[in-house]
Amino acid sequence: MILKLRKTVAFVGMMGAGKTAVGRVVAQKLNAPFLDSDVEIELAANMSVSEIFSRDGEQFFRDREAQIIKRLLKSETCILSTGGGAFVNKEIRKAISSHGMSIWFEAELNLLWSRIKNKESRPLLKTPDPFETLRNIFEKRQDIYALADTSVMADKDLSIDEMSDRVIEALLIRPDVLEELHD
Numbered sequence: 001m002i003l004k005l006r007k008t009v010a011f012v013g014m015m016g017a018g019k020t021a022v023g024r025v026v027a028q029k030l031n032a033p034f035l036d037s038d039v040e041i042e043l044a045a046n047m048s049v050s051e052i053f054s055r056d057g058e059q060f061f062r063d064r065e066a067q068i069i070k071r072l073l074k075s076e077t078c079i080l081s082t083g084g085g086a087f088v089n090k091e092i093r094k095a096i097s098s099h100g101m102s103i104w105f106e107a108e109l110n111l112l113w114s115r116i117k118n119k120e121s122r123p124l125l126k127t128p129d130p131f132e133t134l135r136n137i138f139e140k141r142q143d144i145y146a147l148a149d150t151s152v153m154a155d156k157d158l159s160i161d162e163m164s165d166r167v168i169e170a171l172l173i174r175p176d177v178l179e180e181l182h183d
Contacts, residue, residue, distance in 0.1 A: 002181040003168070005032040008073055008100030009177060010080045012087035013145055014138060015122055016115035017105035018154050018163060023081040025164035030178070033078040037086060040068050049083075053123035066091050073099035084137070085124075088144050097149075101177050103170060104148035109138050111156050150174070 009026075011019035020036050027034030038049050041064055045052055052061045066089055072080055073095050080100075086092050087102065096102045113131055116122055127133045145151075150173070152166050171178040 003030050003172075004179045004181055005030050005077055005079070005177070006179055007177045008077050008080055008096075009171060010069075010073070010082055010087075010096045010100055010102045011105055012082055012096075012102050012148055013084065013105035013154075014107060014112050014141065015084040015124075015134075016112040017084075017107040018115075018160070019081040019105050021160050022105070022163045022167060023079050025160055026167050027079040029164060029168060030079070033076055034081070035072055035078050036081045037065060037069050037072065038081075038083050040072060041065055041083075044068060048121070050121060050123045058124075062089065065089070070095045084141075087148070088141060093147065101150070101174065102148040103167065104145045104151035105154055106145070106151045107154035109135060111154060112138065114156070 011023050013019055023036070024034050041052070041061070042048055045064065047055070049061065052064070062085065065083060065086055069080075069082060069086060069092050072078070082092070093102070113134060116125070116134070117130070124137065125133055150170050152163070152170050154163065158166065168178070172180065
């Protein structure tokens with residue numbers, strides 16, 4: 001089976017949901033480019049996301065994030081992993097809808113925590129109680145993530161490869177996004 005990606009697919013959801021790890025594998029299986037908005041922001045700024053947050057603040061980061069994601073959506077068709085807060089921005093949601101589709105990586109709070117609790121690279125969690133901060137962010141964003149075009153449930157028992165298959169199955173329902181070519 002040969003699959004052709006016809007529109008950019010933006011992966012949205014909480015930090016730790018697997019957007020980047022799974023995104024790389026999905027892109028590879030579809031023979032499509034993979035882009036990570038946080039990496040693109042770091043390249044443009046020549047500093048890490050944490051450094052941007054620390055030096056310029058979250059609002060500055062969010063403004064750059066919107067600019068970069070809009071630019072990426074207008075470039076080549078790809079699998080695009082977005083930062084956890086990107087989809088909260090109405091402008092970004094509108095741009096994704098205009099140029100592609102969104103897929104929410106839905107995950108339970110405890111799974112997210114197990115994946116990110118020991119990572120120093122999460123600027124929003126540099127608080128006295130990072131789990132409580134994560135829980136608050138999680139609760140605030142669920143209704144917004146639910147606006148995505150479709151969703152897949154992350155499962156601790158699925159490998160990255162199995163999760164990528166789950167994503168591709170969800171995309172196959174949308175022939176305007178993923179087309180099955182016959183030899």
